[in-house]
Amino acid sequence: MSNEFATHTIRPVRIRDCLQASDIAAIARIVSATGFFSAAEQRIAVEIAEEHLAKGAESTYRFLFAEAEQKIAGYSCYGHIDGTQSSFDLYWIAVAPEHQGNGIGHSLIAHTESRIRDLSGNGIYVETASRELYRPTHAFYESCGYQLAARLPAFYAPDDDKLIFFKALQV
Amino acid sequence: MSNEFATHTIRPVRIRDCLQASDIAAIARIVSATGFFSAAEQRIAVEIAEEHLAKGAESTYRFLFAEAEQKIAGYSCYGHIDGTQSSFDLYWIAVAPEHQGNGIGHSLIAHTESRIRDLSGNGIYVETASRELYRPTHAFYESCGYQLAARLPAFYAPDDDKLIFFKALQV
Numbered sequence: 001m002s003n004e005f006a007t008h009t010i011r012p013v014r015i016r017d018c019l020q021a022s023d024i025a026a027i028a029r030i031v032s033a034t035g036f037f038s039a040a041e042q043r044i045a046v047e048i049a050e051e052h053l054a055k056g057a058e059s060t061y062r063f064l065f066a067e068a069e070q071k072i073a074g075y076s077c078y079g080h081i082d083g084t085q086s087s088f089d090l091y092w093i094a095v096a097p098e099h100q101g102n103g104i105g106h107s108l109i110a111h112t113e114s115r116i117r118d119l120s121g122n123g124i125y126v127e128t129a130s131r132e133l134y135r136p137t138h139a140f141y142e143s144c145g146y147q148l149a150a151r152l153p154a155f156y157a158p159d160d161d162k163l164i165f166f167k168a169l170q171v
Numbered sequence: 172m173s174n175e176f177a178t179h180t181i182r183p184v185r186i187r188d189c190l191q192a193s194d195i196a197a198i199a200r201i202v203s204a205t206g207f208f209s210a211a212e213q214r215i216a217v218e219i220a221e222e223h224l225a226k227g228a229e230s231t232y233r234f235l236f237a238e239a240e241q242k243i244a245g246y247s248c249y250g251h252i253d254g255t256q257s258s259f260d261l262y263w264i265a266v267a268p269e270h271q272g273n274g275i276g277h278s279l280i281a282h283t284e285s286r287i288r289d290l291s292g293n294g295i296y297v298e299t300a301s302r303e304l305y306r307p308t309h310a311f312y313e314s315c316g317y318q319l320a321a322r323l324p325a326f327y328a329p330d331d332d333k334l335i336f337f338k339a340l341q342v
Contacts, residue, residue: 040254083211085328123325150321152335154294157256164323 013073015111019063024049026072030096036137037094043091048077061091064112066104073099076112080119086106088116090126109144113169122169125149131163141165184244184275184283190234196218197243201267207308208265216263219248232262235277235283242268247283251290259287261297280315284340293340299330301332312336 001135024046048117052059060082066074074095081087095105116124116171124147130136138148146165155162184269187300195217203209204215231253237245245266261283266276287295297317299308309319317336328331 038254043252081326082215083209084326087326090173123246125323125326149323150335152296154335155252155258155296157254164321 007094012068013102013107014067015107015140015166016065016067017063017115019052021053021077023063023065023072024053029149030072031092032076032093033097034094035097036133038087045077045094057066062115064108065113066095066099066108068102072096072154073102074104074108076108078112078124080121081125086122088118088119088121088124090124093126105140106144113167117169124169126165128163128165129156130163131156131159138163138165181238183239184273184278186278187236187238188234189284190220190223192223192224193272194234194236194243194246195224198246201245201265202263204268205265206268207304214333216248216265219262233286235268235279237270237279239270239275241272242271243267245275245279247279249283249287249295251292252296255320257291259290259292259295261295264297270325271287276311277315287313288340295340297336299315299334299336302327302330309334 021026026041026047027132028046031042037045047167048061050061052061059078060079062079064076064078065072074091075092076091078088078090081089090109093105093112095108113124124146128134128141128143130151142165144167146167148163150164152162152164154160173285189272198220199213199217200292202213208216218233219232223234231250235249236243236249246263247261248260249259249261250261252260261280262277264276264283267280284295294318297312299305299312301322313336313337317338319334321333321335323333323335
């Protein structure tokens with residue numbers, strides 16, 4: 001019997017904390033290239049990074065980067081939700097198209113969860129849209145142990161609901 | 172049969188748009204005095220107002236004030252939710268304790284909905300906590316036609332869920 005599945009070449013990936021000024025362009029490039037983010041969302045992703053740089057330690061956002069061959073292959077942006085005891089939001093997670101399918105998304109989310117555990121976080125929320133384009137996104141979160149916690153009908157547009165996924169962290 | 176209910180003295184209320192620098196102190200005073208907002212929430216309410224003043228027309232927040240006897244009796248803060256076609260958030264609505272029970276909250280929310288309709292908004296979301304303290308808040312939103320759309324268990328704290336209320340606007 002032949003093996004129908006391609007074996008991925010797993011390139012070495014380095015996980016790095018902390019946003020640097022030079023990362024802004026990489027973030028803009030990645031969120032544009034994936035095809036999953038609207039123009040408004042791309043703008044917000046960059047604005048959040050710029051705001052984080054400007055605010056420094058005061059910022060509630062935190063960033064994690066996955067580097068492959070000295071380049072940023074993907075990143076996550078997360079943070080403690082103000083007004084909650086220990087809930088966190090995963091605001092953004094994106095992997096450059098040329099690096100997708102190599103487990104970088106799973107690695108980024110696992111490291112993000114580990115950082116959140118270190119910060120005494122006990123639950124992570126992630127919001128996404130219900131429309132067809134995001135089916136792989138839903139499958140990705142489910143494969144990482146996230147469950148659908150809420151659905152807000154027609155939130156984004158008449159046929160596009162907001163889905164809120166959640167994962168409880170064992171601390 | 173005696174009438175057990177007090178007849179409220181309805182004082183004339185003026186509804187005013189636009190945040191002015193002098194309103195910041197009134198906002199701080201009201202969100203502190205109601206007893207419904209945590210220290211973190213009070214800080215956020217003031218920060219949002221300050222950010223709005225600094226950003227001017229670029230800000231996505233909008234404010235509405237109810238004035239009685241030349242003083243601010245209550246206010247709402249609302250705005251279009253970035254990335255959505257026509258969904259709005261009601262971020263804050265608060266009435267000073269000495270003005271509660273006079274219909275100012277209902278008046279503020281009705282005028283806020285009217286402003287949102289003018290901006291082609293077709294749905295309003297409002298988030299609140301599930302704990303006992305907020306029972307009157309839930310009853311208030313329900314009396315204004317808002318329905319519970321989602322519940323996120325243990326969002327704020329182990330025994331404190333996030334409740335998301337929603338009202339569809341007929342445009």
